[in-house]
Amino acid sequence: MRRIISACVExxxxxxxxxxxxxxxxxxxxxEEFEAYKxxxxxxxxxxxxxxxxRQSDGSLIVKIKRQYNNCPCGEYIK
Numbered sequence: 001m002r003r004i005i006s007a008c009v010e011x012x013x014x015x016x017x018x019x020x021x022x023x024x025x026x027x028x029x030x031x032e033e034f035e036a037y038k039x040x041x042x043x044x045x046x047x048x049x050x051x052x053x054x055r056q057s058d059g060s061l062i063v064k065i066k067r068q069y070n071n072c073p074c075g076e077y078i079k
Contacts, residue, residue: 006075008066010051013037015061027059034061041067049078 015033017026041048048067068074
């Protein structure tokens with residue numbers, strides 16, 4: 001019988017700009033969308049760690065995170 005001792009997922013997400021939106025507002029909205037995503041992870045009690053956050057020249061946001069996989073313990077993966 002197998003048992004998962006620890007597991008996590010590393011994700012790269014691109015928070016893209018909304019179409020037909022003024023660039024400054026679009027960049028603000030992508031930041032708010034990322035904050036809402038983190039709040040959802042917190043609310044769902046998912047362990048995560050933001051590894052990298054890069055604002056692109058067009059105002060979009062590329063984020064790399066490690067997050068808990070399902071309900072498995074994360075062990076040493078997330079600090």
